Amino acid sequence: MADVDLEALPGVGPATAEKLREAGFDSYQSLAVASPGELSNTADVGESTSADIIQAARKEADIGGFETGSQVLERRERIGKLSWQIDEVDELLGGGVETQSITEVYGEFGAGKSQITHQLSVNVQLPAEQGGLHGSVIFIDSEDTFRPERIDDMVRGLPEEALQATMDDREIEGTPDDDEAMQELIDDILDKIHVAKAFNSNHQMLLAEKAQELAGEHEDGDWPVRLVCIDSLTAHFRAEYVGRGQLATRQQKLNKHLHDIDKVGNLYNTAVVVTNQVSSNPDSFFGDPTQPIGGNILGHKSTFRMYLRKSKGDKRIVRLVDAPNLADGEAVMRVQDGGLKPE
Numbered sequence: 001m002a003d004v005d006l007e008a009l010p011g012v013g014p015a016t017a018e019k020l021r022e023a024g025f026d027s028y029q030s031l032a033v034a035s036p037g038e039l040s041n042t043a044d045v046g047e048s049t050s051a052d053i054i055q056a057a058r059k060e061a062d063i064g065g066f067e068t069g070s071q072v073l074e075r076r077e078r079i080g081k082l083s084w085q086i087d088e089v090d091e092l093l094g095g096g097v098e099t100q101s102i103t104e105v106y107g108e109f110g111a112g113k114s115q116i117t118h119q120l121s122v123n124v125q126l127p128a129e130q131g132g133l134h135g136s137v138i139f140i141d142s143e144d145t146f147r148p149e150r151i152d153d154m155v156r157g158l159p160e161e162a163l164q165a166t167m168d169d170r171e172i173e174g175t176p177d178d179d180e181a182m183q184e185l186i187d188d189i190l191d192k193i194h195v196a197k198a199f200n201s202n203h204q205m206l207l208a209e210k211a212q213e214l215a216g217e218h219e220d221g222d223w224p225v226r227l228v229c230i231d232s233l234t235a236h237f238r239a240e241y242v243g244r245g246q247l248a249t250r251q252q253k254l255n256k257h258l259h260d261i262d263k264v265g266n267l268y269n270t271a272v273v274v275t276n277q278v279s280s281n282p283d284s285f286f287g288d289p290t291q292p293i294g295g296n297i298l299g300h301k302s303t304f305r306m307y308l309r310k311s312k313g314d315k316r317i318v319r320l321v322d323a324p325n326l327a328d329g330e331a332v333m334r335v336q337d338g339g340l341k342p343e
Contacts, residue, residue: 004028009056011049019043024213029267031057082124082227082271083131084116085158086342088331092320093304096131099226099271102262102301104233106276106292107308112316112335113275114145116308117229119340120273121193122154124227127169130162133271134169135226136192136218138211138264142204142235146195155186157338192223201236201253208260215268225270228261233274234293251297258301274302315343 004027006017023042025031031039031054039050067075081096090096097103097120105113121139126132139146158166163176167185174181194214198204208230215225234254241250265272277293292298292305299305305322314334320326332343 004060006031009060010052011045012053016043016045024209024216026213026216027267028057028061030212030216030263032061033263033267078269080128080133080226080269080271081131082120082133083126084119084333084340085123085131085162086331086333086340088342089318089333090131092318092326092329092331093323094326097271097273098303099133099269100265101303102258102265102272102274103304103306104274104276104292104298104302105306105308106278108278108290108310111308111310112340113308114143114231115150115335115340117145117231117273117275118147118150119154120227120271121229122151122158122189122339124271125166125189125192125223126158126162127165130165132166133226134223135270136223137194138214138225138228139193139195140198140204140207140211140228140230141195142198142230143232144197145231146197148190151190151193152186153337154339155189156182157336157341194225198236201240201257204230204236205253205257205260208257208264212260212264212267215264215270219268225264225268228264228270228272230261230272230274232277233257233298234277238277238293251295254294255297255301258298262301 006012006020007014012020020031020043025034025042034054036047036050036054039045039053040047043050080099083090083096105116107113117139121137123131124133124135124137127134160176163185167174167181170185170188172181172184172188176182196207198207211228218224237250237254241247261272264270276298278290279293302322303324304320307319307321309317309319311317311332314336316333316335318331318333320329334341334343
């Protein structure tokens with residue numbers, strides 16, 4: 001994406017414009033959704049000047065005003081749906097994982113949360129007619145879970161029709177039976193997954209800001225970022241902020257982190273999928289005592305909440321816990337060598 005003329009905004013000179021670009025504010029949209037305090041700290045200008053810059057950016061970007069219901073409906077028609085390639089789960093989600101939304105998947109260790117992030121990192125690169133979004137991926141890895149070998153397995157596990165359509169889409173000569181063509185496809189899919197390992201919560205928050213820059217760089221390219229995965233969202237925050245005394249600080253940082261992620265989704269029409277750890281409530285005498293970490297902050301910010309739990313063998317129960325326009329429900333899938341499969 002070509003840099004816009006930030007110096008045309010009031011109070012922005014060459015030095016300020018450079019600081020803004022270095023911090024990832026390289027478009028009117030990114031400035032329009034910033035807060036005056038955030039901009040003040042970044043560009044070393046007063047909050048009053050920051051507010052003027054933001055107001056001018058909103059006018060240039062034509063956002064921030066009221067819309068009619070019809071305009072909202074028209075805008076929502078641009079939202080993409082990323083298929084799980086499992087009909088039962090896609091139906092549960094009203095067609096798949098939505099762009100411009102945060103989808104949270106929580107469950108206990110070994111339930112298959114990382115399998116979902118890997119599978120969606122493959123599926124998002126499929127052509128639209130195969131349930132994909134023809135997009136690239138940003139994968140923030142906080143628990144050392146990303147495995148290229150698993151991506152390899154999942155690509156090979158795709159239906160032959162989807163594989164051939166993906167090869168044609170990328171102008172790869174050959175068929176799924178051709179070992180060289182398959183390896184070229186796998187290498188190309190891996191090249192479009194941008195992975196960063198988060199070493200602590202502050203680094204993870206920085207990577208979320210970098211994700212916005214990367215999405216901006218690819219916005220007008222052949223492979224725009226259409227999926228951001230964070231696996232897991234809460235691991236570092238849970239480990240570093242222990243006890244009730246640090247709960248408020250943890251929740252404040254988590255809240256800012258979620259807003260930064262949500263900004264990527266809304267600005268660049270990207271699906272955001274985060275995995276979350278769980279705890280067990282010892283006071284629960286009835287029902288499932290498993291509860292997601294993150295409290296109300298995460299509960300309110302997640303557009304879709306999904307609970308993943310183990311069943312017999314490779315079976316997993318996927319439960320839609322919360323969604324703004326969908327009924328709660330359950331679906332069954334299997335986690336196999338070739339990826340996520342229908343029951």
